[in-house]
Amino acid sequence: MGILSDGIEWLTDPANWEGTNGIPARLLEHLQISIVSMAIALAIALPMALVLGHLHKGEFFVNAAVNIGRAIPSFGIVIFAGLLFLEWGISLKFWPVVAALVLLAIPPIFTNTYTAITTVDPELVEAARGVGMPERRVLLSLELPVSAPVTLAGIKIATVQVVSTATIGAILSSGGGFGRYIVDGFGQGPPGHAKVLGGAVLLAGLVLVIESIFALAERRLLPEGIRRLGRATDVVDAIGHG
Amino acid sequence: MIVAQASTDRAFFQWDWVLAHWSELGEQTVEHLFLTGTSVAIGLVISAALAAIALRWSSTFGPIIGVGGVLYSVPSLALFALLVPFTGLTSRTTAIIPLVTYTILILVRNMVAGIRSVPAEVVEAAQGMGLRRRQVFMKVEVPLALPTFFAGLRITTVTIVGLVTVTALLGFGGLGQFILNGFRKSIVFPTEIIVGMVASVLLAMVLDFALLQAQRVTTPWLRRPRS
Amino acid sequence: MRNIFRSRVIGATFVVLALVATACGSGDDVADGSTITVGSFNFPESQILAEIYAQTLEANDYPIEKKLNLGSRELIFPSLKSGEIDLLPEYLGSSLGVGFGIDSASDADSVATALSDAFAAEGVTVLQYAPGEDKNVFVVTQEFAAANNLVTISDLAGVADLTLGGPPECENRDTCYGGLTGTYGLSQLKFESIQEGAARIAALENGEIDVGLLFSTQPVIVEKGFVALEDDKVLIRAENIVPVLNLSIADEYGSDLTKLIDSVTAKITTDVLLELNGKVENEGLDPDAVAKDWLTSNGFL
Numbered sequence: 001m002g003i004l005s006d007g008i009e010w011l012t013d014p015a016n017w018e019g020t021n022g023i024p025a026r027l028l029e030h031l032q033i034s035i036v037s038m039a040i041a042l043a044i045a046l047p048m049a050l051v052l053g054h055l056h057k058g059e060f061f062v063n064a065a066v067n068i069g070r071a072i073p074s075f076g077i078v079i080f081a082g083l084l085f086l087e088w089g090i091s092l093k094f095w096p097v098v099a100a101l102v103l104l105a106i107p108p109i110f111t112n113t114y115t116a117i118t119t120v121d122p123e124l125v126e127a128a129r130g131v132g133m134p135e136r137r138v139l140l141s142l143e144l145p146v147s148a149p150v151t152l153a154g155i156k157i158a159t160v161q162v163v164s165t166a167t168i169g170a171i172l173s174s175g176g177g178f179g180r181y182i183v184d185g186f187g188q189g190p191p192g193h194a195k196v197l198g199g200a201v202l203l204a205g206l207v208l209v210i211e212s213i214f215a216l217a218e219r220r221l222l223p224e225g226i227r228r229l230g231r232a233t234d235v236v237d238a239i240g241h242g
Numbered sequence: 243m244i245v246a247q248a249s250t251d252r253a254f255f256q257w258d259w260v261l262a263h264w265s266e267l268g269e270q271t272v273e274h275l276f277l278t279g280t281s282v283a284i285g286l287v288i289s290a291a292l293a294a295i296a297l298r299w300s301s302t303f304g305p306i307i308g309v310g311g312v313l314y315s316v317p318s319l320a321l322f323a324l325l326v327p328f329t330g331l332t333s334r335t336t337a338i339i340p341l342v343t344y345t346i347l348i349l350v351r352n353m354v355a356g357i358r359s360v361p362a363e364v365v366e367a368a369q370g371m372g373l374r375r376r377q378v379f380m381k382v383e384v385p386l387a388l389p390t391f392f393a394g395l396r397i398t399t400v401t402i403v404g405l406v407t408v409t410a411l412l413g414f415g416g417l418g419q420f421i422l423n424g425f426r427k428s429i430v431f432p433t434e435i436i437v438g439m440v441a442s443v444l445l446a447m448v449l450d451f452a453l454l455q456a457q458r459v460t461t462p463w464l465r466r467p468r469s
Numbered sequence: 470m471r472n473i474f475r476s477r478v479i480g481a482t483f484v485v486l487a488l489v490a491t492a493c494g495s496g497d498d499v500a501d502g503s504t505i506t507v508g509s510f511n512f513p514e515s516q517i518l519a520e521i522y523a524q525t526l527e528a529n530d531y532p533i534e535k536k537l538n539l540g541s542r543e544l545i546f547p548s549l550k551s552g553e554i555d556l557l558p559e560y561l562g563s564s565l566g567v568g569f570g571i572d573s574a575s576d577a578d579s580v581a582t583a584l585s586d587a588f589a590a591e592g593v594t595v596l597q598y599a600p601g602e603d604k605n606v607f608v609v610t611q612e613f614a615a616a617n618n619l620v621t622i623s624d625l626a627g628v629a630d631l632t633l634g635g636p637p638e639c640e641n642r643d644t645c646y647g648g649l650t651g652t653y654g655l656s657q658l659k660f661e662s663i664q665e666g667a668a669r670i671a672a673l674e675n676g677e678i679d680v681g682l683l684f685s686t687q688p689v690i691v692e693k694g695f696v697a698l699e700d701d702k703v704l705i706r707a708e709n710i711v712p713v714l715n716l717s718i719a720d721e722y723g724s725d726l727t728k729l730i731d732s733v734t735a736k737i738t739t740d741v742l743l744e745l746n747g748k749v750e751n752e753g754l755d756p757d758a759v760a761k762d763w764l765t766s767n768g769f770l
Contacts, residue, residue, distance in 0.1 A: 428688075
């Protein structure tokens, strides 16, 4: 079977690197969808988790987020978002996919951050309060840095999930980043297999790059002591998938 | 500008449709369970073998997890498409093989992590009591690793329930058929999409709960005594 | 030791169960002869037609298995040729053009003859075609047609910056995007891949695409007031519904089977297609229920 060599040929064909359906354009599209989704998810999930975690309230939210968030099929949520946007008369090209991805990204960010904040050593927190730290500083200068590794792990899981699930967005409408190659190649039968393989390799490569960036960020941003703290409590894990 | 005035003259959600489709829902739930169960069962067997290798020769753990991670990051639809020429379009094998590959990463990692988390003192104590290596493994290490193992199994099962819906694009899909068929009409049919999704979420939650109960039963020592 | 043995037995049982389950799939009704696997493409009309044939065969005690909603022709054809799928409701022109890349005169009889020849080499027999046909049509909104004076596909030549929306397989087909840029010479035409009909209709209405590929038997075209551009260079040939059947199945069951199928096919007119599609696509009814109703009212069940 020449699928492998066909895939390599597809990836190295200059024609596939130009135009609106070219690899750079699709990469940009994929990144736009992923970055906008992550930005919105972070803006929602992080403050909520920080505040609720600091107050040690909202255990119910955490459980609900973990259980329901994990159980929602990404395929279903993408199509459901498509349905809603059809009803509202908004283009299916970008926002329904983002809406679905935001919903999928919130649970891992929220749960990891919340768990990390609530498991910060209470003696540390008490000590901080004892020396007269205001609550805001207890949260931002103590709880947040100490829980950073687990929070970062949650963000990484969410990002990887968002980037791989963005692929499914290509079944909704046009656009869809690298998913376009996979959905189109699939519909085009055997001649499309090179495109499918090429798209899958590109996506796997993108995920690998993102994981490396996170690994680098962890090493650069977090002091060794804090990193070790993180590993011990790193319990929440990857969910869902495209 | 209003684009698609889909379903202007009908309710967004029709209960009577649900009531008229109990038997189809039942059939697709069974199909969904079958695809999930088969994939997870095969995944468990393969993962157990890989975990055994990783525990015996610890240098293999990295590569095994690496390959598992790569498989995990390949989109399911791509794997389905590339398998069709080998396993056929209408055979469930085409749906099951990709699903199995997604179970391996988390299952192997949690099996190995579970065994490795057993404190060395506990193992030494067991050896001191005269248990042989195998007995230590089966009677001490495996039971103590069960909570971590079950955590991985729960995540995996729930993930696979979700991924089975994608196989609707190949004509399988279990409950995913409702999701796809509802969208696959020139005027989309919301009820069908919502029913497919809610049923899939419920199925995942039920299986998750069942596995949690299984874990509780198999690890009685973890149940907190009532105060 | 016993524990290890037991866990191995359990493990092995799992594997065997899984393999057996995968191998069996659904039960084969071997006692009555080979199971006839009925397939369909991934759009509602194809599902309705496959249901019509499958239910007719089932009512006449033929062992059947339904494998519906599989995918595009490009995806299904290898399985049809290999005998994985035995019966498929096809469309004359598309089957010949897309399935085999063969050109022919555009009338139904010429296409049917050419298609029979092409399929014969693959071990598939082409049964009688139906009076009803469903053509690919290129539609624009009323406003767009009026603004650009569009009646025929050729008229599109005068419009700069055009985008066609169609399913993924349209991109490479000579009867679709390939034909519009080739036969019609619309070199300014761009292609946007939009898999599902509803999404294409939405994209057409909000101006993301200018031309959309739809089926002539979709009632939505009339309801939305879309203008179907006239195919003045005859890109699309006769597209009558035509069931194709695996040759070994046809031989095994003989003319009883083919006559039965032909009798159903004869009743499938374009109006029937429009009516049945409306029930599924607009009213949300199930293809199997719609097929059953139609078969019952026509005396086949």
